[in-house]
Amino acid sequence: MNHIKACCASIARTGFGILQISEAMLEDYKKIVDGYSTISPATKASFSFANDTDGFFPFGAEYSSLEDQPDLCERFCYWPAHSSKRKAFEFTRSEFFAAVEAFEQRVSALAQELMDGVCAEFGATSLTALRAASYLQLCVYGASSGPGERQFAQDPHEDGHMLSFIKPTRDGLVLVRGSSLEPVRLLENEVAILAGSLLTELSDYAIPAAYHAVLTPRTPMTRSSLIYFVNPDPEQALTGFFRHRPIDLKSAINARHIGFGNQPLQLT
Ligand SMILES: [Fe+2]
Numbered sequence: 001m002n003h004i005k006a007c008c009a010s011i012a013r014t015g016f017g018i019l020q021i022s023e024a025m026l027e028d029y030k031k032i033v034d035g036y037s038t039i040s041p042a043t044k045a046s047f048s049f050a051n052d053t054d055g056f057f058p059f060g061a062e063y064s065s066l067e068d069q070p071d072l073c074e075r076f077c078y079w080p081a082h083s084s085k086r087k088a089f090e091f092t093r094s095e096f097f098a099a100v101e102a103f104e105q106r107v108s109a110l111a112q113e114l115m116d117g118v119c120a121e122f123g124a125t126s127l128t129a130l131r132a133a134s135y136l137q138l139c140v141y142g143a144s145s146g147p148g149e150r151q152f153a154q155d156p157h158e159d160g161h162m163l164s165f166i167k168p169t170r171d172g173l174v175l176v177r178g179s180s181l182e183p184v185r186l187l188e189n190e191v192a193i194l195a196g197s198l199l200t201e202l203s204d205y206a207i208p209a210a211y212h213a214v215l216t217p218r219t220p221m222t223r224s225s226l227i228y229f230v231n232p233d234p235e236q237a238l239t240g241f242f243r244h245r246p247i248d249l250k251s252a253i254n255a256r257h258i259g260f261g262n263q264p265l266q267l268t
Pocket of ligand 1: 157158159212
């Protein structure tokens with residue numbers, strides 16, 4: 001598909017690209033962002049697994065830069081790696097959860113295709129089994145989170161993963177380029193792809209990490225963003241794109257994960 005190849009070339013050059021998603025993915029996306037408001041506080045409280053960074057997390061549980069300046073959102077995380085441990089929960093039989101599972105399946109296949117294409121841009125070996133350590137995250141910024149004294153609902157940062165697929169319900173996402181903020185504008189069927197510093201390391205610093213932030217809206221409004229974080233399989237031996245030397249990203253994955261206020265990753 002030509003648009004995938006164009007996106008891979010753009011990521012390889014700038015660390016940023018835009019990709020179209022299918023009608024089926026868009027339908028699941030809508031079910032997820034619309035369905036969140038129907039989930040009860042009791043379900044959110046019981047389906048929360050901080051040690052796995054999985055399930056629901058209350059407002060302000062993660063930060064992007066400073067610990068006392070949390071991201072102004074609630075979160076829901078879904079890891080296929082942990083899904084077998086959650087089967088006893090009634091919530092996993094909900095329409096919301098079914099849409100999450102379906103979206104993750106499709107986006108993980110897309111991510112594999114995209115990373116294969118990025119590796120091909122450099123003549124590098126493809127990465128295997130990206131899905132094993134990758135996860136989906138829904139961020140929900142409530143109407144009460146703006147306007148405030150803060151310029152950003154999420155401070156400038158890079159995600160510290162290999163790639164991030166980001167699909168927000170409205171504007172607010174900006175790329176931080178030097179001192180300028182560049183709004184990310186997407187059509188309804190498009191998703192933004194941002195390189196993280198793991199890809200910078202893997203590419204021997206050829207691909208820049210895409211620094212970004214979320215602006216606090218001028219008037220109070222709800223905003224959601226569905227993100228798929230792509231990590232390498234911890235079991236795969238990796239070598240840099242140019243120097244062809246072994247690169248150990250395991251410790252880097254965890255250092256960045258903890259740096260956002262999360263517990264260390266529990267991946268077997
Ligand atoms: Fe981010």
